[in-house]
Amino acid sequence: MLKPITTDIEALKIIDERLRWLSAWTIHHANHVRDNDDGLKVGGHQASCASMTAIMAALYFHALGPNDRVAVKPHAGPVLHAIHYLLGSQSREALENFRGFGGAQSYPSRTKDRIPVDFSTGSVGLGVAITLFASLVQDYLTAHGRMDEADRGRFVALIGDAELDEGNIYEAIIEGAKHDVRNLWWIVDYNRQSLDATSADRMFERFDEIFKSCGWRVVELRYGKKLKDALGKHPALEDWFETLPNAELSALHYQGGTAWRARIETELGKKAGSFLKDHDDEALAALFADLGGHCMESLVEAFDAADDVPTLFIAWTIKGFGLPFAGHKDNHAGLMNPTQLAALRERMGVREGQEWEPLEGVGGNARTGVEALIDRTRIARDKRARSFGTIAVPAIPTPAGDEQSTQAAFGRILLDLSKAGGDLADRIVTTSPDVTVSTNLGAWVNQRGLFRRGEMADVFAQAKIASAQKWGASNKGQHIELGIAESNLFLMLAAAGLSGDLFGTRLFPIGTLYDPFIARGLDSLNYACYQDARFLLVATPSGITLGPEGGAHQSINPPLIALGQPGLRHYEPAYADELAAMMHEGFRLIDDPDGESTYLRLSTRSVQQIERTDDAWRAGALAGGYWLREPGADAEAAVVAMGAVMPEALAAWDELRADVPGLGLLAITSPDLLHRGWTAGQAARWSGQRNASHVEQLLSRLAPGAGLVTLADAAPASLSWLGGVRGQRVAPLGVEKFGQTGSLADLYAAYRLDGDAITEAVAELLLPA
Ligand SMILES: Cc1ncc(C[n+]2csc(CCOP(=O)(O)OP(=O)(O)O)c2C)c(N)n1
Numbered sequence: 001m002l003k004p005i006t007t008d009i010e011a012l013k014i015i016d017e018r019l020r021w022l023s024a025w026t027i028h029h030a031n032h033v034r035d036n037d038d039g040l041k042v043g044g045h046q047a048s049c050a051s052m053t054a055i056m057a058a059l060y061f062h063a064l065g066p067n068d069r070v071a072v073k074p075h076a077g078p079v080l081h082a083i084h085y086l087l088g089s090q091s092r093e094a095l096e097n098f099r100g101f102g103g104a105q106s107y108p109s110r111t112k113d114r115i116p117v118d119f120s121t122g123s124v125g126l127g128v129a130i131t132l133f134a135s136l137v138q139d140y141l142t143a144h145g146r147m148d149e150a151d152r153g154r155f156v157a158l159i160g161d162a163e164l165d166e167g168n169i170y171e172a173i174i175e176g177a178k179h180d181v182r183n184l185w186w187i188v189d190y191n192r193q194s195l196d197a198t199s200a201d202r203m204f205e206r207f208d209e210i211f212k213s214c215g216w217r218v219v220e221l222r223y224g225k226k227l228k229d230a231l232g233k234h235p236a237l238e239d240w241f242e243t244l245p246n247a248e249l250s251a252l253h254y255q256g257g258t259a260w261r262a263r264i265e266t267e268l269g270k271k272a273g274s275f276l277k278d279h280d281d282e283a284l285a286a287l288f289a290d291l292g293g294h295c296m297e298s299l300v301e302a303f304d305a306a307d308d309v310p311t312l313f314i315a316w317t318i319k320g321f322g323l324p325f326a327g328h329k330d331n332h333a334g335l336m337n338p339t340q341l342a343a344l345r346e347r348m349g350v351r352e353g354q355e356w357e358p359l360e361g362v363g364g365n366a367r368t369g370v371e372a373l374i375d376r377t378r379i380a381r382d383k384r385a386r387s388f389g390t391i392a393v394p395a396i397p398t399p400a401g402d403e404q405s406t407q408a409a410f411g412r413i414l415l416d417l418s419k420a421g422g423d424l425a426d427r428i429v430t431t432s433p434d435v436t437v438s439t440n441l442g443a444w445v446n447q448r449g450l451f452r453r454g455e456m457a458d459v460f461a462q463a464k465i466a467s468a469q470k471w472g473a474s475n476k477g478q479h480i481e482l483g484i485a486e487s488n489l490f491l492m493l494a495a496a497g498l499s500g501d502l503f504g505t506r507l508f509p510i511g512t513l514y515d516p517f518i519a520r521g522l523d524s525l526n527y528a529c530y531q532d533a534r535f536l537l538v539a540t541p542s543g544i545t546l547g548p549e550g551g552a553h554q555s556i557n558p559p560l561i562a563l564g565q566p567g568l569r570h571y572e573p574a575y576a577d578e579l580a581a582m583m584h585e586g587f588r589l590i591d592d593p594d595g596e597s598t599y600l601r602l603s604t605r606s607v608q609q610i611e612r613t614d615d616a617w618r619a620g621a622l623a624g625g626y627w628l629r630e631p632g633a634d635a636e637a638a639v640v641a642m643g644a645v646m647p648e649a650l651a652a653w654d655e656l657r658a659d660v661p662g663l664g665l666l667a668i669t670s671p672d673l674l675h676r677g678w679t680a681g682q683a684a685r686w687s688g689q690r691n692a693s694h695v696e697q698l699l700s701r702l703a704p705g706a707g708l709v710t711l712a713d714a715a716p717a718s719l720s721w722l723g724g725v726r727g728q729r730v731a732p733l734g735v736e737k738f739g740q741t742g743s744l745a746d747l748y749a750a751y752r753l754d755g756d757a758i759t760e761a762v763a764e765l766l767l768p769a
């Protein structure tokens with residue numbers, strides 16, 4: 001008769017085994033069973049999965065509640081799918097199609113997987129850090145009364161040990177310390193192996209010091225109960241074991257019991273005699289594999305003891321635990337061959353043909369206990385519905401002023417919104433990496449205050465020292481101040497931009513930074529977009545138009561970055577009324593199921609505002625461009641300009657129009673949208689629809705052979721592609737070299753963005769080809 005299951009621990013151990021089998025089998029099936037038409041490597045990481053099945057079993061089937069959110073290390077994705085398969089929320093079909101089109105994704109994906117994935121992962125380090133910012137957002141929402149205290153959850157990151165080399169993790173914990181973050185569990189799968197080999201020993205001792213100095217508790221789970229017990233009885237063996245370098249330890253795990261015995265005999269001799277006598281080779285291998293991260297009792301105890309202090313668990317594991325390549329330094333992408341898989345199947349009691357049975361091999365009373373535990377599991381089984389379309393975005397008036405810069409207008413718009421109040425204003429949360437004041441968020445912050453969980457006095461104000469800027473914080477503040485770490489800005493925007501999904505409450509996050517420093521956090525920005533987080537990114541100043549402030553701060557290629565970045569819409573206004581329209585649209589897109597995030601590229605250049613005779617420009621500006629000066633039907637050329645250089649374009653147009661009949665001036669507000677519309681129009685035509693895109697409609701106003709002079713304070717490639725739409729000749733003006741300091745006149749002349757350059761380019765276009 002089968003021994004009845006009496007404890008959850010035993011059921012958890014069975015689940016650990018099931019997860020190890022199902023994850024290995026899912027990967028095996030994709031690589032060795034499913035048809036492979038194109039012969040491309042499919043891949044998967046059986047060893048990285050086997051490393052963490054016990055940790056994940058203890059978490060998901062014991063420790064976690066429905067409000068807890070987890071970022072799973074990318075290569076353990078199949079374990080997460082196996083967990084949901086056991087819970088009934090993942091289908092066999094999706095697992096059979098792992099890494100196939102429409103199947104379970106290689107790495108957990110919020111948007112593409114059908115199971116609830118709290119945070120997408122893939123680019124290592126980012127999934128770890130976003131949990132910290134999500135925890136901060138939770139604190140923000142509860143402090144603002146937008147979320148019940150009772151609904152608070154923990155934020156868990158499952159981390160590969162090599163992942164800890166990513167610098168963004170340390171930027172995040174430094175920021176976290178300032179904000180006194182809590183409810184974080186970061187669990188390191190300390191298998192001492194990376195992708196290439198075993199990892200360096202020396203650094204690891206430093207990690208706990210770094211975390212502790214940022215206010216974290218560090219819990220090391222080095223030994224399982226059995227190993228601890230055995231080493232406790234043999235101090236010499238313990239000393240020896242503890243000094244084994246990573247590479248040696250991994251090699252011994254791979255080689256197994258005979259190797260352990262030979263090595264101990266050589267190095268400890270008689271001191272280990274009784275210990276070796278008590279253990280045969282198999283027992284030796286099993287004992288030394290009883291590390292903390294594989295010992296269910298140790299894991300459950302550690303999780304039960306943890307509270308809301310940010311905690312780093314360092315769980316020792318073996319990469320590939322229980323698989324034939326356990327501990328081998330090359331096992332990262334290693335796949336079991338069919339013979340090895342068959343042996344594992346036998347060993348795990350899985351009958352041939354029954355590989356997908358969730359509880360295959362779990363018999364009699366054990367099955368009842370495991371089923372009961374699965375039923376009792378509290379984690380969310382279903383994907384949370386995304387909520388959109390609930391917040392009314394009021395009209396955004398254009399700030400008054402004949403001359404103004406888009407950056408100043410941005411500050412004014414936020415100030416006006418704040419003063420007017422209302423739901424949108426209350427849901428806006430701003431954030432900036434130490435450039436709050438210099439990006440014109442100051443007036444908004446004076447109105448709405450800084451956010452801190454605890455009060456922070458405005459010392460200068462208390463001392464009655466004159467300052468334009470209030471700098472006191474409370475838990476009602478709406479600006480989250482960040483240190484100068486742009487990656488943190490994007491992770492903050494990602495977390496706040498997912499507040500609707502994660503917490504059921506929409507925020508309207510606005511992040512500001514200098515345009516060139518987008519590149520500093522580019523992968524984090526991509527990560528935010530990949531998860532479909534929604535926010536406004538306000539980048540200012542930009543281009544060489546910032547003039548005397550210097551070459552190192554001048555930006556050239558962000559419009560090209562935006563052109564290639566899915567999920568982010570680039571708008572570049574020339575005038576304050578365009579900006580007001582774009583901010584309205586940006587807010588609307590945040591709360592639209594089919595929306596996206598918006599990148600506003602702004603400038604400090606004060607320019608004469610344009611007189612409008614009607615509102616027709618508005619729809620064009622939001623679609624990517626409009627004719628600021630209408631072209632004639634027979635026009636042979638047009639000036640095409642974007643953003644801060646519009647005054648040069650207007651002046652040149654004025655000067656040239658007598659000589660070039662019908663010359664038009666096309667104002668581009670979003671090369672990104674125009675390009676997207678163009679390619680979408682092409683695709684639609686291939687499927688039989690006829691839909692001229694906005695850019696085609698704009699350019700169709702010109703004679704077929706008309707040339708275009710394009711002008712942008714950015715890489716000329718941002719606009720030069722326009723010539724391809726209808727096969728027109730283009731003279732592209734823009735910035736191709738790193739800028740220098742100087743007055744605008746000097747710089748525009750040197751970089752050929754001035755009236756002379758436009759006139760010359762038009763003249764050249766008019767010459768016969
Ligand atoms: C930013 C980034 N760089 C490189 C990679 C490629 N990569 C994937 S996993 C990995 C090493 C992972 O080692 P570890 O974090 O220890 O995870 P393990 O599989 O050992 O659990 C690397 C370099 C990546 N996914 N992301």
Ligand SMILES: [Mg+2]
Pocket residue numbers: 160161162189190191192193194319
């Ligand atoms: Mg590792």
